[in-house]
Every structure is written in C-alpha cells, then in structure tokens.
Amino acid sequence: SCNKGYCSSVCCMYATKEATIAKEHEREIEPTIFFMDMRAFGKDFDKYYQRAQKQYGIRYIKSMVSSVKQMQQTKNLKIKYIKNEREVVQEEFDLVVLSVGLSPSENIQQLGRRLGLELNKYGFCQTDVFSPVKTSRNGIYVCGAFQGPKDIPETVIQASGAASFAQGDLASERGSLVSKKEYPPEIDVRGQPPRIGAFICQCGINIGGVVDVPAVVKYAQTLPHVVYAEDNLYTCSQDTQEAIKEKIKEHNLNRVIVASCSPRTHEPLFQETIQEAGLNRYLFEMANIRDQCSWVHMQEPEAATEKAKDLVRMAVAKTAKLEPLQRLRLAVIPRGLVIGGGISGMSAALSLAQQGFEVYLVEKEEELGGLMRNIHYSLEGKDTQEFLKDIKKQISENELIQVFTNAQPKEISGYVGNFKTTLISGKELEHGIIIVATGAQELKTDEYLYGKNKKVVTQMELEERLSRKSSKIDNLKSVVMIQCVGSREDTRPYCSRVCCSESIKNALKIKQANPEADIFVLYRDMRTYGFKEDYYQEAREKGVIFVR
Known part of the structure; x- marks a missing residue:
C-alpha cells in the first residue's frame, strides 16, 4: 500500500540496540519487539540478537501487530496481535516505538534527477549489482542510504569504495592542490615542571550514566602536577576542542590528558588540537574510561568510578614523564x-x-x-x-x-x-x-545425509546443476531447502548472509523451468534485506512455500 516493497535493513538491529540500551539504564523496563523476520545479518549482529534475549531478557514476538488503541482510564496502549497463527492476544504497554523504514527524500530524488542519475522504482539511486557505487553517469559515484537502505558499517565501507573510484579518476592530478598546514611555533617545555590539564568526558550517558564524572574530576584535581581539570559532555566536539586550546593558554598547560573513549579513534584528534595550541603533539595521553570502564562495569557504578580514578591517576603519572618527540618522515614503497x-x-x-x-x-x-x-x-x-x-x-x-x-x-x-x-x-x-582478500569457502556438513545420499546437495551444487543445459530441472517434482545448516549455532554463531538469497535464486530458477514443481524452504528467518525483498515476494507469488 505504501509502494515500499523493500526491507530497510536496519530496523531489526536498531530496535534491538535501543531495547538493550533502555534495559541497561533502567532494569525494570520490559521491552518487547514484534517482528516478521529478524534480519541480524551483519558481523556479530546475530550474536548481539542472542545476547539481547539471554542476557537482557528482551522478548521477541514473531507477529504483525493488528491494531494499537489507547485505554480510556489508564491511557496505556493496547496492542492486538495474532499468536501461533490462530490465537488473538491483547497486551497493554506504556510506550509504543515504531521501527519506520528508510526512504529517499523528495529533495534527494530531485538532486539525483538534476545530476542526470537513473533512479530505481523506489527513488533510490540505480546501480549495477557488480558495481554498487557506480551511478548511470561516468564520474559520479554514490554511497550510503541513497544507494540503498543500509546500516552504518556498510555505509562506511561503501563510502571508501566510492572514494577509491574517485581517486582513480583523479590520479593524474594527485597532490596538485595540497597545501601544508601551518602550526604556531612549538612551545619549548624543556626544564619546565609539568603543568597538566585533565579533561574528563561524559560521552553523553556512555560514561556519565555509569561513572560519577564530577567525582573523577575532583579526584584529578588532587593529583600531582594537575593544575586544571574539568568535565565535558563531549570532549571530542568542536567547541570543546576550542575550549581545550583556550585552557592551554589560560593555565600555561604543557601537558594534557583526556579521559574518554578509545585512543584508536580519537587520539589523533586531540594530538592535533594541542599542536594547534603550540604544544608538541606527543605531550598528550588518553585514559579509556568508556570501553575499559563504564561499558564493561555498567552494573557496578561505584566500582567503575573508582576504576576511572585509577585510570586517570595512571595517565597523569605517565603524562608527567612525557617528553617532546619529533615525527620522522620515512620513504613509502608505492x-x-x-x-x-x-x-x-x-x-x-x-x-x-x-x-x-x-x-x-x-x-x-x-x-x-x-x-x-x-x-x-x-x-x-x-x-x-x-x-x-x-x-x-x-x-x-x-x-x-x-x-x-x-x-x-x-x-x-x-x-x-x-x-x-x-x-x-x-x-x-x-x-x-x-x-x-582471502575469502571463505562453502561449509561441508555431515548433517541431513549430506555426503551419504546423492539427492542431498548444497545450494552451490544445486546452482551448478541448474546452470547446465542438460540439467533435468523438468523432472524435479518436489524440492525442500533447509536454511541455516551449520550456522547460527554455538560453533558458528553468525549469519552467513547469502544463504537466504541463494535459496530464493535457485527456487526461482526451478520455477522458471518447471512452474509445477513443489518447492519448500524451511527457515528460521528469511534475511532478504534491502531490495532482495522483492525476490522473496516474487518467490511466494510463484508458489514457493516458506515454512518457519
């Protein structure tokens, strides 16, 4: 009815994430997620889905909600749904959160048309299956949700792919517009006693929801060589970067520590900031009080606060002994x-x-x-x-x-x-x-008589047979496809991503050659995310029977 036959690819995991975070912050909350097929197909997504159920007690109900009504007296919301395909169930909830899908805005579609780009029937940018970042016009590349609905990790990967193509087009001009960034003269701190500034990050509620950050700041102020300490809502924000530069000048700081998240992602940013203030970039240290503290000790706020103090104390002690270093330029093999x-x-x-x-x-x-x-x-x-x-x-x-x-x-x-x-x-x-880029291989299992009965084959082996001109597809009267063999279990707790699409692909191939063939797909969740959902719908329309 809404002309959006695709799966938005992100809703299942976003709902799971929000329910998990809500449970972390308020244990009394009882989240329930209604779903059709749980599409936890990304790396470790299925593991996260299992964790949400087992560790956090999040309830998942496979059903489409029939109606939502407000109760007159309590003002609660009554949900009606079908359980076990026959039982009508009604439940009351305090809050209903809608997992709405992704859709390209009219402005984005207009931009695409102005650029002369071909759009698909849903208004997303049309790309080729083998070149997902190339548009219909040479030299114009696409990435992210305008190419098709996707989550953050795949958006970042695709952006890197688009940038790689663009770099190829611009290779002959590489470096022609590069200008060297100028920094202020470096402050000579040799012979000066350490004057350390400590900036403790709340990271929204990632840290501040567990660790008593004001207490950590107060503790930092008592440490040797610390002449200034403060807390920030987000130390990595642009306004805080400017504030750090001002504090360096105001308090004559010659060393800086930031207690926040991971140095893997943010250390270069802070090093750049203090260099812009005139300090050597190596007169900086980070204490990871998020990944190594608040996240892993979220159920122990008092202990987490004490650990954060310890991490800050160690960072301060190390920072006091830091000396300026010079970056070396080394030849790179191109x-x-x-x-x-x-x-x-x-x-x-x-x-x-x-x-x-x-x-x-x-x-x-x-x-x-x-x-x-x-x-x-x-x-x-x-x-x-x-x-x-x-x-x-x-x-x-x-x-x-x-x-x-x-x-x-x-x-x-x-x-x-x-x-x-x-x-x-x-x-x-x-x-x-x-x-x-070493890839993977098809799992060879010993389940379901595979290797013992020639009528039991893998999807890849079936595809090989279907591709032959001499294939006897017309003779196939009944075919059953068993999904998730060897995956989403203890030894391989992940979704292999391709199996659902492969089964639909082969089922449609059989139906094309022999419309009368009975095809059954036994599945746990059909993970035909994105535009693959269209083919899932086509398979059902052509009589492929899906059994959960």
Whole structure:
C-alpha cells in the first residue's frame, strides 16, 4: 500500500540496540519487539540478537501487530496481535516505538534527477549489482542510504569504495592542490615542571550514566602536577576542542590528558588540537574510561568510578614523564600486495592500479576467480561468469598488476609503508600496504545425509546443476531447502548472509523451468534485506512455500 516493497535493513538491529540500551539504564523496563523476520545479518549482529534475549531478557514476538488503541482510564496502549497463527492476544504497554523504514527524500530524488542519475522504482539511486557505487553517469559515484537502505558499517565501507573510484579518476592530478598546514611555533617545555590539564568526558550517558564524572574530576584535581581539570559532555566536539586550546593558554598547560573513549579513534584528534595550541603533539595521553570502564562495569557504578580514578591517576603519572618527540618522515614503497585472487582481490588490485600504483596479486589456486567460478547467475539474473571473464581480462591487460598463481605468502615482515613478503617459491616482494582478500569457502556438513545420499546437495551444487543445459530441472517434482545448516549455532554463531538469497535464486530458477514443481524452504528467518525483498515476494507469488 505504501509502494515500499523493500526491507530497510536496519530496523531489526536498531530496535534491538535501543531495547538493550533502555534495559541497561533502567532494569525494570520490559521491552518487547514484534517482528516478521529478524534480519541480524551483519558481523556479530546475530550474536548481539542472542545476547539481547539471554542476557537482557528482551522478548521477541514473531507477529504483525493488528491494531494499537489507547485505554480510556489508564491511557496505556493496547496492542492486538495474532499468536501461533490462530490465537488473538491483547497486551497493554506504556510506550509504543515504531521501527519506520528508510526512504529517499523528495529533495534527494530531485538532486539525483538534476545530476542526470537513473533512479530505481523506489527513488533510490540505480546501480549495477557488480558495481554498487557506480551511478548511470561516468564520474559520479554514490554511497550510503541513497544507494540503498543500509546500516552504518556498510555505509562506511561503501563510502571508501566510492572514494577509491574517485581517486582513480583523479590520479593524474594527485597532490596538485595540497597545501601544508601551518602550526604556531612549538612551545619549548624543556626544564619546565609539568603543568597538566585533565579533561574528563561524559560521552553523553556512555560514561556519565555509569561513572560519577564530577567525582573523577575532583579526584584529578588532587593529583600531582594537575593544575586544571574539568568535565565535558563531549570532549571530542568542536567547541570543546576550542575550549581545550583556550585552557592551554589560560593555565600555561604543557601537558594534557583526556579521559574518554578509545585512543584508536580519537587520539589523533586531540594530538592535533594541542599542536594547534603550540604544544608538541606527543605531550598528550588518553585514559579509556568508556570501553575499559563504564561499558564493561555498567552494573557496578561505584566500582567503575573508582576504576576511572585509577585510570586517570595512571595517565597523569605517565603524562608527567612525557617528553617532546619529533615525527620522522620515512620513504613509502608505492606498491601494494593483494592476497587472494577472487572477485574482492581482483577488484582491489584494479582499484590500486587505476590510482597509478603497482600491485602484486597473489592467488593460491591455478587461476583467478575464487568462489565466483562456481556462481553462474545472480539473484537479479545477471551473468556472473561474463563479469568474471571481463574482470580477469582487465587484470591480464593491466601493466601495473603482476599476478602470482599457485602462490602463497610464507613470511611477512616490516611495517606500514615498508613490508617484505616472501612467497613459498622463495620470491621476495617489497610493498607498502597489504590487502587481505582471502575469502571463505562453502561449509561441508555431515548433517541431513549430506555426503551419504546423492539427492542431498548444497545450494552451490544445486546452482551448478541448474546452470547446465542438460540439467533435468523438468523432472524435479518436489524440492525442500533447509536454511541455516551449520550456522547460527554455538560453533558458528553468525549469519552467513547469502544463504537466504541463494535459496530464493535457485527456487526461482526451478520455477522458471518447471512452474509445477513443489518447492519448500524451511527457515528460521528469511534475511532478504534491502531490495532482495522483492525476490522473496516474487518467490511466494510463484508458489514457493516458506515454512518457519
């Protein structure tokens, strides 16, 4: 009715995340999530989904809500739904939260039209299945939710892919507009006693909801060499960065600590800030009181506060002994090594080459292609073998790419910018970066008579048979497909992402050749996220029966 037949890909996990966070902050809350299919398909998403149920007691009900009404006396909300496909159930709730889907705004669609971009039937940017960041116009790339509904991790990955293509287009002009950033003269702190400023972050409620941050600030003020300490709602915000610079000048600070989140993500930001204030960037230290404190001790606020004090005290003691350091410039080998010659490895090698870099592409098999050699058509009906043939041709014709087949790394030494890899053959390769694109393999199970009865096959083996012109598809009268074999269990507690789409792809292929065939899909959750939902709907319309 709303002309949005796609899955927004994010709602299930957003609901799970919000319910979990709510439970962390108020134990008495009893969250209930109504869902159709739980699409926890991202990395460790299924593990998070299981944790929400087992550790936090979040209730999941597979049902579509029929109605929501407000009670006259209590003003609570009464939910009506069907349980076990036959029992009508009504429950009262204090709050109803709607997991609404993602939709491209009219303004975004207008922008797409002004750029001359082709849009799909839902108003998202149309892209090719094999080139998901390339639009219908050369030189214009797309990433994020305008390309299609997706979560933050995939948005970031896709943005990197779009930037890589853009860098390839602009390779000949690389560095032509670079200007060196100017910093104020560095303050000479040699011989000065340490004057430390401590900035303790609330991180919204990530830290402040567990740790008594004002108490940590008060404690920091008593530590040796600390001449100034304060708390901030978000120390990483732009206004706080400016405030830190002002405090450095106001209090003649010559060393700074920030107690907040992970130095992996934010240390360079704070180092840049103090350098802009005239301090050597290495006169800085971080104490991680979020990942290593408030997050892991959220049920013990008093103990977490004491631990935060300890972490700050250790950071202050270390900071007092810091000395200015100078950054060294080292030569970088402008050459890349890609390990794995499947589609991802070949795509990475081509991207590096298009940016003007030499590439070593190492593949352990006799030929390139990886698993793609066993995939014959995509869910969308694209010819995967033709695509594979084309990309292999591009690799062979690119003078910047040197391919090593029947080869594997034996030893890797060095550091970023300067690596040396020795292959099993003894060949030594020098390069500046490494991309690991080794892929995965289809699980070979011993369940359900696989390997014992020739009528039990995997989806990939079925696809191989369906791709043959001599395949006897017309003879198939009844087919059952069992999902999640060997995954979403203790030894492999993850979703493999591709199995649901693969089953629908093969089911549609069988139906195309033999409409009378009975096909049953036994599943736990059909995870046809994004535009794959259209094919799930098509399969049902053509008579494929899905049994949960």
